[in-house]
Every structure is written in structure tokens, then in C-alpha cells.
Amino acid sequence: MRHLYTWASILAVVACSTIGDVLISHAMKRVGDVGHVWNHHGTATVIRRMMSNGQLWLGVFFMALGFFSLMFALSWADVSLVAPASASLTFLTNAIAAKFFLRENVDRRRWVAALLVACGVVLIAG
Amino acid sequence: MSFRKLATLAGVVVFGSAGDVCLKRGMTHFGEITLGNWHVLIQAIFTPWVAIGILLLILFFANYLSALSFADLTYVLPATSIGYIGMALLARFFLHEQISPFRWAGILLIAVGVGFIARGPSLTVEASPAANLPVPEPLARGKA
Numbered sequence: 001m002r003h004l005y006t007w008a009s010i011l012a013v014v015a016c017s018t019i020g021d022v023l024i025s026h027a028m029k030r031v032g033d034v035g036h037v038w039n040h041h042g043t044a045t046v047i048r049r050m051m052s053n054g055q056l057w058l059g060v061f062f063m064a065l066g067f068f069s070l071m072f073a074l075s076w077a078d079v080s081l082v083a084p085a086s087a088s089l090t091f092l093t094n095a096i097a098a099k100f101f102l103r104e105n106v107d108r109r110r111w112v113a114a115l116l117v118a119c120g121v122v123l124i125a126g
Numbered sequence: 127m128s129f130r131k132l133a134t135l136a137g138v139v140v141f142g143s144a145g146d147v148c149l150k151r152g153m154t155h156f157g158e159i160t161l162g163n164w165h166v167l168i169q170a171i172f173t174p175w176v177a178i179g180i181l182l183l184i185l186f187f188a189n190y191l192s193a194l195s196f197a198d199l200t201y202v203l204p205a206t207s208i209g210y211i212g213m214a215l216l217a218r219f220f221l222h223e224q225i226s227p228f229r230w231a232g233i234l235l236i237a238v239g240v241g242f243i244a245r246g247p248s249l250t251v252e253a254s255p256a257a258n259l260p261v262p263e264p265l266a267r268g269k270a
Contacts, residue, residue, distance in 0.1 A: 024191065024194060028195040029194070031195055032195060035195075035196070036196075095200050098198065099200075102199060104199065104250045107246070109242050109246045110200045110242075113240070114239070115239075116242065117203075117207045117235070117240070120231075121207070121210060121232065121236070123229065123235065124210055124214055124233060
């Protein structure tokens, strides 16, 4: 039962962080390059574009949900399992989600990078 | 990649790592927090290390949003994972923690992964869902 709770909460962390990252990334592409907009249209435009972007708020909400799931997971299992497991899985799910939902060009180079970093995180935290 | 964009990615790494370290240092004073003594969390916010940690994490988030406005998610995440290496090296040389061969192997894998991603383009231009992205600088110059 403990294993079930631990892994269910780790999966919740991974799902919420991935959804949050994808929504925020999509929202920020619609806002436009912040530095560029800042220089050409001023600070007020940057703030207005960001504040009026519902997707950005939804993304932040999912990030917060992911954070609370992490707290929940930590109350069931050791940080040495929860942190690397959720971080490394998130690298992989983000690559998949970015390819299908954000239509990013996830070529072999990026797959290899995501895989190497995911394995590296597991080793470094282990 | 311009200096501003590199500085933004560096900001994600530095503020994220420093924020985590400050929070960790601040929260060790409070021991375990459960649903029974959740109000300790509110107390914690007003202690110096936790407050500095939160401030640094706000700066991290601002840089993260800015980075995602000019680069792909599958570029930003692996590129900023270099923070894991920085944290491990800080632990080795400032906190004098031992780094096992497994950890060195992890550092090597992340470094190679970051190297892989850094050699490629940072943004998928043609398939981007955004219609209002600024024209990339070389193209803009070519037209002028």
C-alpha cells in the first residue's frame, strides 16, 4: 500500500509538472520574446500580455499542484527516491509532451540529451 | 545565441540552485512539518534564510518564463540541468561532502547531455504555435 501511494504521488508530480511546463511554454511563446517585447513596446506591454494570458495562470496552477504532490510524496517515501525519480521522469515526459503538444522539433539530439540528463539525475541523487 | 539569452539561462541555473540551498538551510531549523503543525510554515516564511530562498526562487521563475519565451522547452530544461552539476561541485568544494563514483558518472552524463543540446538550435521556428514571434535577427538583417 505504501509503495502504491509513493508511486501514485510521484506520477502525480510528473503529470502536474509536465502539464504545467507545457502550458507555460505555450503561453510564453504567445507573449513573445520578453526581452524583445520589453525593448520595443515597454514594460507595461510585457506585464499586460502575461497577466491576461489564461494559459500562463493555468500552468502556474499545475506547477503549484505538482509542488503539493511532491510534499505528499515526501511524506510517504525518502527524498532520495522521490526527488530523482520525479525529476528524471519529468525530463522524458516533457520531451514527449513538447513533441506532440508544442510541436517542437525533438530530434535525435534532443532525445539523447533528455535521456542522458534523466540518467545523470538518478545517478547524482542516488 | 546573444549575451542576454545566455544570461537568462544562467539566471535560471544560479537563482534556482541558490534558492533551493537557502530554503534547505532555512527549513532544517524547523524539523519535520506535518498537517498537525502546518502553521510553522508561516513562521518559517519570516526567517531570513527562507525569505531569501523565496526571493531567489521568484527571480528563478522570472528568468525561467523569459527563457521559455525565446527557446523550446526541450532546450531550456536540459540546458539548465547544468545546475545539478554546480550543486554537486559546490557540495564537494565548499561543504566538503564526498562525491561517490556514481555521482561523478551522473555529473558526466549531465555534462554530455547539456553539450548535445547546446550544439543544436534553441527554437523550432517553422512549427512554433506562436504567430507573433519576432523575426530571428539574421533574417531581419537579410531583408533590410
